[in-house]
Structure formats: structure tokens, C-alpha cells
Amino acid sequence: MIKTSYISKTVQELKPSGIRKFFDLAANMEGVVSLGVGEPDFVTSWSAREAAINSLEMGHTSYTANAGMLELREEIAHYMKSRFHVSYDPEEEIIVTVGASQGIDIALRTILNPGEEIIVVEPCFVAYAPIVTMAGGVPVTVQALPENDFKIKAEQIEELITPKTKALFICSPNNPTGTQLGKSDLEAIAEVVIKHDLLVISDEIYAELVYDEGYTSFAAIDGILERTILLNGFSKAFAMTGWRLGFVCAPKEISQAMLKVHQYAIMCAPTMAQYAALEALQHGMSDVEDMRSSYRRRRNYIVKSFNEIGLDCHKPGGAFYAFPSIRKTGLSSQEFAERLLLEEKVAVVPGDVFGESGEGHIRCSYASSMEQLQEAIKRISRFMERFN
Structure with a gap:
């Protein structure tokens, strides 16, 4: 019998991902329609796959530079400048990472001293707070509220700032709500950040998947570039989840400090994935537009359908998630998700796993075919009839 003392107290106290419970249940059931998976249903473009294959045939199987191939970093710098109007030095301010998730890890391990606080806006991706904890910090959560369509307010953030607040x-x-913050929202938050001399970790992995208005990067707000660690990657917009490739952009002093952590932990991101990403950036934007148009149609369908069957749902500005309220049923998010899976074989994610303000909601990914979405809506509508 292994002693629990062999395992660190930090890890012992971490809760398992709340998403896994429902994925594991669904995996053992036949005929399940899943709206749970947060990844594109598209495959990586053929040209990107071909670039990876060619890199193998050419024998490019060695390590790259720790920060990634310079040619790729130069292309990322061009992409960030042309698409989002932010400038980074490809030699010293960009690191290619093993997915955006590794970028989160090295960013937090680089900036945090033990006991320092990170304000985390919830509902959010389930890994944020646990990674803060594992890096020795203290996550302090602030709840974006349903009545504001899950848009966080600057004054909510300011109320939680203490002398220990780092970022x-x-x-x-947003994942899971799909809420997009506009330029005016970001400017108000930026005033608070500057006033209290904070850093910002801005996860912009869904920046290409916006549907109703242009995208504003947090780093593009006046006075914010020099205090922002920007996370992005290829998983969502370029349908490259399995390639595990992301990137981090940050001011030289922060980026070079992060590179030290990256060097010891990873060495470099996979070489063939870097060649695929280079091709995707150079020639894959039409594929991104095709995916975006498809997601927009699916979003419009699923949001309209949820509202018609009695699940109030705000219209998300981006990503590929709808976050309808299930409060009218009287069930908790966990109860609703479990009953829906067992009774109608539809897999969704209970909203409370993303934070306290997610209770009373479910996350539904519309990165599924229209046929699957239509079948899911038919089953959820039948399920909702039991509460009329």
C-alpha cells in the first residue's frame, strides 16, 4: 500500500477535473450525442498535414531552438501584427509551447512567488485555478454574472485587489460562456490593472472564433502591452488540438525568464508540429474563415433552439460554446447533466465545474455537425417536456 505521504499535499488537495466524470460515463454508453468536447470537429488542413509529413521525409527530426523555430516565431510575429495590431520581437518575445496549456504553466511559474495572488475570472477553463495553486500562488476568483451575459466588470476586479495581488x-x-469582451470593456479593466500595477495573463486562444464584431486583443489596449502575457495557439482556430502547439508573447524581460522554465521542463515543442503550424499561418487563413462561418451558423441554430425549448441562453460572441440556463428545471447543473445523459444520452458539461457562477447552467459545444446538433436538440427538448 502506497503511503499518501509520498504524494505532495498540494496535489492531494487538488480536485479532479469535473469534466472527466461525464466524459467517462459517456464513453461507456452507446448512442450518445456529445456536446461536451471542446475541440473542433474539423481536421487539420491538408496543406499543414503535408508540411508535417514533408518535414519527416526531409529528416527534420532534431530539436529546434528552445523557443521554437525562428521562422515560425517570425511568422507568429507577423500574424500578431497584421491580425491583432500588437508587435513582438520574434527573437526575444515569443516562445512556441506545447499547447497554450504549457504557456499557462510557464507563465505562472515564472511570475509567482509563494503566497502571491492571481485574480481569476470565472466561469473559466477548469485548469486556471489549479495551475495557480501548483505554481505556489493563491487563486482569488471573481464571478462574471449571468445577468451581465457573463461580462466581468472592472469594479468587481478592483474590489478583490490586495497587496498580495500579482496578476x-x-x-x-470565454470558455465556457462564449462571452467576448469588447474594447470598452477591456479599457475599463486596463485602467484598474494600471492603477494597481498588475500583470495580465490574457488567454486569447479563441481570438479567431468571433462572430459579430471585430476582436480586440488585451495587449492592444493603450499602456497594457508591457504588462501582458498573451497566450494563444493553433488548437482551436486551426483545428490542431492533437498537435499540441501554442505560443506565448510577452515583454522581453518576462519572456526570457519564462524561457528558462521552458528550457528545463520541455526543451522545445515538437518539430513536425512546428512545420505544420508554419504552413497553417502562411496559407491556412481561408480554412479558418470556412470554420468560422460554419460555427456562426451552428451557434445561431443552437442558441435559437435553446431559447425556443425554454432554456434561456445568451448569444455568445465567440468560441464554440453555448451556456444555457437550466434553473427553470429546479435541478442543479450536476443533476441536469447526469439525468440528461442517462435518460436521453446527450452529454453536456455541468456549469458549476467552471466556477460558482456557472451553477444553474450547462456548457454545450457546438463544434459538432449540424446533424448531431439537431439530434441533441430533439433529445433535450423531449427531456425538457418532463418539467412542464
């Missing part, structure tokens, strides 16, 4: 962690468009 604000924010994601727009």
Missing part, C-alpha cells in the same frame, strides 16, 4: 487572469472569448 489578473482573463479569457476572451
Whole structure:
């Protein structure tokens, strides 16, 4: 019998991901329609796959530079400048990472001293707070509220700032709500950040998946670039989840400090994935537009359908998630998700796993075919009839 003392107290106290419970249940059931998976249903473009294959045939199987291939970093710098109007030095301010998730890890391990606080805007991706904890910090959560369509207010953030506050962690468009913060929202938050001399960790992995208005990067707000660690990657917009490739952009002093952590932990991101990403950036934007148009149609369908069957749902500005309220049923998020799976074989994610303000909601990914979405809506509508 292994002693629990062999395992660190920090890890012992971490809760398992709340998403896994429902995925594990669904995996053992036949005929399940899943709206749970947060990844595109598209495959990586053929040209990107071909670039990876070619890199193998050419024998490019060695390590790259720790920060990633310079040619790729130069292309990322061009992409960030042309698409989002922010400038980074590819030699010293960009690191290619093993997914955006590794970028989160090295960012937090680089900036945090034991006991320092990170304000985390919830509902949010389930890994944010646990990674803060594992890096020795203290996550302080602030709840974006349903009555504001889950848009966080600057004054809510300011109320939680203490002498120990190091940074604000924010994601727009948001997982799980799909809420996109506009320029005026970001400017108000930026005033608070500057006033209290904070850093910002801005997760912009869904920046390409916006549907109703242009995207504003947090780093593009006046006075914020020099205090922002920007996270992005290829998983969502370029349908490259399995390639595990992301990137971090930050001021030289922060980026070079992060590179030290990256060097010891990873060495470098996979070489063939870097060649695929280079091709995707150079020639894959039409594929991104095609995916975005498809997601927009699916979003419009699923939001309209939820509202018609009695599940109030705000219209998300980006990402590929709808976050309808299930409060009218009288069930908790966990109860609703479990009953829906067992009774109608539809897999969704209970909203409370993303934070306290997610209770009373479910996350539904519309990164599924229209046929699957239509079948899911038919089953959820039948399920909702039991509460009339």
C-alpha cells in the first residue's frame, strides 16, 4: 500500500477535473450525442498535414531552438501584427509551447512567488485555478454574472485587489460562456490593472472564433502591452488540438525568464508540429474563415433552439460554446447533466465545474455537425417536456 505521504499535499488537495466524470460515463454508453468536447470537429488542413509529413521525409527530426523555430516565431510575429495590431520581437518575445496549456504553466511559474495572488475570472477553463495553486500562488476568483451575459466588470476586479495581488487572469472569448469582451470593456479593466500595477495573463486562444464584431486583443489596449502575457495557439482556430502547439508573447524581460522554465521542463515543442503550424499561418487563413462561418451558423441554430425549448441562453460572441440556463428545471447543473445523459444520452458539461457562477447552467459545444446538433436538440427538448 502506497503511503499518501509520498504524494505532495498540494496535489492531494487538488480536485479532479469535473469534466472527466461525464466524459467517462459517456464513453461507456452507446448512442450518445456529445456536446461536451471542446475541440473542433474539423481536421487539420491538408496543406499543414503535408508540411508535417514533408518535414519527416526531409529528416527534420532534431530539436529546434528552445523557443521554437525562428521562422515560425517570425511568422507568429507577423500574424500578431497584421491580425491583432500588437508587435513582438520574434527573437526575444515569443516562445512556441506545447499547447497554450504549457504557456499557462510557464507563465505562472515564472511570475509567482509563494503566497502571491492571481485574480481569476470565472466561469473559466477548469485548469486556471489549479495551475495557480501548483505554481505556489493563491487563486482569488471573481464571478462574471449571468445577468451581465457573463461580462466581468472592472469594479468587481478592483474590489478583490490586495497587496498580495500579482496578476489578473482573463479569457476572451470565454470558455465556457462564449462571452467576448469588447474594447470598452477591456479599457475599463486596463485602467484598474494600471492603477494597481498588475500583470495580465490574457488567454486569447479563441481570438479567431468571433462572430459579430471585430476582436480586440488585451495587449492592444493603450499602456497594457508591457504588462501582458498573451497566450494563444493553433488548437482551436486551426483545428490542431492533437498537435499540441501554442505560443506565448510577452515583454522581453518576462519572456526570457519564462524561457528558462521552458528550457528545463520541455526543451522545445515538437518539430513536425512546428512545420505544420508554419504552413497553417502562411496559407491556412481561408480554412479558418470556412470554420468560422460554419460555427456562426451552428451557434445561431443552437442558441435559437435553446431559447425556443425554454432554456434561456445568451448569444455568445465567440468560441464554440453555448451556456444555457437550466434553473427553470429546479435541478442543479450536476443533476441536469447526469439525468440528461442517462435518460436521453446527450452529454453536456455541468456549469458549476467552471466556477460558482456557472451553477444553474450547462456548457454545450457546438463544434459538432449540424446533424448531431439537431439530434441533441430533439433529445433535450423531449427531456425538457418532463418539467412542464
